[in-house]
Amino acid sequence: MINQLLIIGCGNMGGAMLAGWLAAGEDPARFAILDPALPEAPAGVILYREAAEAEAAGAHDAVMLGFKPQQLRSLAPGLQGLTGESVTVCSLLAGITCAQLAAAFPQARGHVRVMPNLAARINKSPVILQEAGLDEGARNDCLTLYDILGTAIWLDDEARFDLVTALAGSGPGFVYRFIDALAGAATELGLDRAAAEQLALATVDGASSLAAASDAGPGDLADRVASPGGMTREGLNVLDEGAALHRLLVETLRATRDKGAELAKGA
Ligand SMILES: NC(=O)C1=CN([C@@H]2O[C@H](COP(=O)(O)OP(=O)(O)OC[C@H]3O[C@@H](n4cnc5c(N)ncnc54)[C@H](OP(=O)(O)O)[C@@H]3O)[C@@H](O)[C@H]2O)C=CC1
Numbered sequence: 001m002i003n004q005l006l007i008i009g010c011g012n013m014g015g016a017m018l019a020g021w022l023a024a025g026e027d028p029a030r031f032a033i034l035d036p037a038l039p040e041a042p043a044g045v046i047l048y049r050e051a052a053e054a055e056a057a058g059a060h061d062a063v064m065l066g067f068k069p070q071q072l073r074s075l076a077p078g079l080q081g082l083t084g085e086s087v088t089v090c091s092l093l094a095g096i097t098c099a100q101l102a103a104a105f106p107q108a109r110g111h112v113r114v115m116p117n118l119a120a121r122i123n124k125s126p127v128i129l130q131e132a133g134l135d136e137g138a139r140n141d142c143l144t145l146y147d148i149l150g151t152a153i154w155l156d157d158e159a160r161f162d163l164v165t166a167l168a169g170s171g172p173g174f175v176y177r178f179i180d181a182l183a184g185a186a187t188e189l190g191l192d193r194a195a196a197e198q199l200a201l202a203t204v205d206g207a208s209s210l211a212a213a214s215d216a217g218p219g220d221l222a223d224r225v226a227s228p229g230g231m232t233r234e235g236l237n238v239l240d241e242g243a244a245l246h247r248l249l250v251e252t253l254r255a256t257r258d259k260g261a262e263l264a265k266g267a
Pocket residue numbers: 008009010011012013014034035036037038065066067068069071075092093094115116117118169170
């Protein structure tokens with residue numbers, strides 16, 4: 001079991017994960033934060049401002065890097081005292097590989113890439129994991145911890161990590177853009193903006209929950225919405241013309257995925 005996780009950089013993503021763990025009933029004492037400017041920590045969670053304070057406490061057996069990938073090179077030297085041989089280094093840093101983590105924190109017990117999304121806050125995030133150097137026990141400990149935030153899985157091929165990041169880590173951003181565009185389109189065609197947003201959000205929520213609960217795939221479900229000779233087919237035809245939506249999303253995921261390699265190169 002991971003007894004104490006030190007979250008180094010607790011912004012949007014680290015904060016969402018911490019909120020998810022606490023909402024699931026985890027003991028706040030199981031977590032500590034190292035963040036120089038975070039206004040406050042949740043009740044019961046220790047907040048350190050400087051690495052030396054966390055080092056002196058020496059209470060953690062894993063750290064989770066929640067700062068930006070572009071900060072790895074400058075911050076790693078100051079974190080060596082927190083990443084000794086009994087400590088597992090977990091990283092949220094998009095693009096940064098296990099080999100780069102191992103080079104940045106060579107003394108650590110093992111290295112884990114973790115890719116959640118913001119739905120961790122409500123324990124509904126996929127969490128993709130990739131490790132280097134972990135034994136079976138440490139693998140199980142990681143899976144158990146991250147599974148609390150939704151569904152955690154090990155990826156067996158790190159070459160695909162940036163692609164799953166684009167799909168599952170960045171994915172909520174694309175879905176939010178879609179909901180916004182759906183509401184915007186209805187507004188342009190005559191609906192009040194507030195009503196359009198409410199209807200678009202409720203529709204995506206219901207459609208997603210139904211798909212998650214259904215044995216049928218999303219392609220089949222789309223066809224079930226389209227009554228023969230009815231209205232929906234006309235709209236699907238617009239999305240399908242020249243595989244317009246498919247092509248747009250291939251380009252969207254490609255651009256997102258490729259930025260991962262760029263971030264890795266800069267680190
Ligand atoms: N946002 C998302 O949906 C996802 C993000 N990620 C990854 O999570 C990481 C964080 O992203 P995100 O949460 O969006 O970014 P944020 O900017 O919200 O969070 C980064 C946090 O790190 C803090 N920080 C800055 N410098 C230090 C330091 N020297 N020591 C400790 N903490 C520091 C920041 O403080 P301050 O604000 O004061 O600078 C901030 O609280 C990235 O590596 C990203 O790739 C992964 C999956 C999804």
